[in-house]
Amino acid sequence: MKKAGIIMIIGSLLLLGLFKFPLWNIVLGAPQYPDPLGMDIYIQGIQGVEEFDIQNIDGLNHYIGMKTIPKVEDMWEFSVFPKVIGLMVALGVIIGLLGFLGKVSYKWFLGWFIVMSILGLLGMYDFNLWLIEYGTDLDPKAIMKLLNPDGTPMTYKPPLLGYQKMLNFDVDSWPATGAYMIFAGMMLTVVAFFVGRYEYKKKVKTEPILKPALA
Numbered sequence: 001m002k003k004a005g006i007i008m009i010i011g012s013l014l015l016l017g018l019f020k021f022p023l024w025n026i027v028l029g030a031p032q033y034p035d036p037l038g039m040d041i042y043i044q045g046i047q048g049v050e051e052f053d054i055q056n057i058d059g060l061n062h063y064i065g066m067k068t069i070p071k072v073e074d075m076w077e078f079s080v081f082p083k084v085i086g087l088m089v090a091l092g093v094i095i096g097l098l099g100f101l102g103k104v105s106y107k108w109f110l111g112w113f114i115v116m117s118i119l120g121l122l123g124m125y126d127f128n129l130w131l132i133e134y135g136t137d138l139d140p141k142a143i144m145k146l147l148n149p150d151g152t153p154m155t156y157k158p159p160l161l162g163y164q165k166m167l168n169f170d171v172d173s174w175p176a177t178g179a180y181m182i183f184a185g186m187m188l189t190v191v192a193f194f195v196g197r198y199e200y201k202k203k204v205k206t207e208p209i210l211k212p213a214l215a
Contacts, residue, residue, distance in 0.1 A: 004196030005100025008109050011188030012092025017181035018043050018085050024127070025049070025176040026158055028057065030169045040176060041127075043081040045072040065142025066156055067134060077126060088116055092189065099196060106196025113189045120182065128160045 022040035027049070029036035037057050038049030046069055048054040058068045072078045092112050098104040135157030146154040146167075156166055159173045175183075 001099045001102060001106055001196045001199045004106055004109065004192045004199055005096045005098075007188055007195060008096030008099055008112075008192035009093050011185040011192060012089050012096060012112075014181050014185030014188065015085055015089050015092075018178040019082065021177035021181065022047075023176055023178040023182075025172075025174055027172045028060075028169045029172075039069065042178070043078070043085060045078050046070065063143045064146065064156060065139035065144075067137065075130070077130075081123070084119060088112075088119070096192070099192070106193055106200055109189050109193040109196055113186055113193070116186055116189075120186075124160070131157050131160060134158075 022042050024041040025038060026041070027036045027038040033056075035050070037053045037060075039053060039057065040047050040049055046054070048057075054069050061068065095104060095108045095112055099106065099109065136155045138153065138155075148154050158164065158166070158171050161173055161175075164171045164173075
């Protein structure tokens, strides 16, 4: 399974892009901000798209009682996620090498994909929980206290994925470069599975022909 093993290794290594590129991007646009405010979410922390974006977002959030954008030390995810990604990259490379050497079945490639898919879903679930807390756990002493038409306090949870109108702000939340690299890497591991299965079946078919010839 040499070809499959190489594809598996390449797919796993693509996840290293998460240490360089943002995983997610949230942008806030409004008439008073000709240049939208944005933040890039990395597995190691959150940064503004422009130099003062985080500072400006925190300033706006202060008026409606939202928490400040968390720093690295404020969230356990920023210390755990890099370790998880590093472990999955190492595991994928090892499986790919063993597949290249014919030491493991092609089914291991699919197993890695399933584990990574579960971890990805858990990560998205955790991210959504953070957005909910961020947008609903408001300071009761906030300067502005806005209500919904039914009289309940207004919340400001950004969308997990897509577009949402929040007051006079247009909020967009979309995957960034790192997320696309994860997707590409995971799809390559699926390709590795099918290539490995094809190589295995081809080997099984040729073995009965080779054995009599060698006898």
